[in-house]
Amino acid sequence: MLNYKKYLSIFIFFFYFSTLSAIENKIAYINIDLILSNSIPSKSLFNQLKTLENIELEKLKNEEKKLKSEENEISNTKNVISNEEFLKKVDAFNNKVQIYQNKKKIIIQDLQKNRNKEVLDFLKLINPHIEEFMNSNSVDILIEKKNIFIAKSNYDITDRIIEIINKNIKEFDISK
8 A cells, every 4th residue: 555655646746747847838829821921021922923923814815815806807707708617717716715725724723833832932931030939939839820729919929020030031032
């Protein structure tokens, strides 16, 4: 019986101190979306991406206008040319439209892939600054804000991280 009490008190002693050390972990959370929308280099990134996307979309609009013009031209010649030749022109036009739609789909997918790649590159660039902040402020665990149900606002380090990013990274240039 004495050994049992002895083991129990040793177990309680170690359990008590292990929970105390677990309580000492410093936890913080961060809002990545806010960093991406409010930091100076990320604004630069999104402006560059928007410019590239607008250029590509303008090219697609011009091509679409040409196709509309060609469609009107074919419609206008319907009564002038033979039915057989009209059907050939319609088939050729439908092939051009199909090619255009495939091209548009590929361009939009490429733009989305490029956007995702550039955002990941930006996150890789800011990651060492976040890790440095964690080390200098003894933060053990950093959690994304959207994965938290409720927490005190004093655990939110987003604004301090934005300040660090704005101070250390002036602009982000996308790879072309």
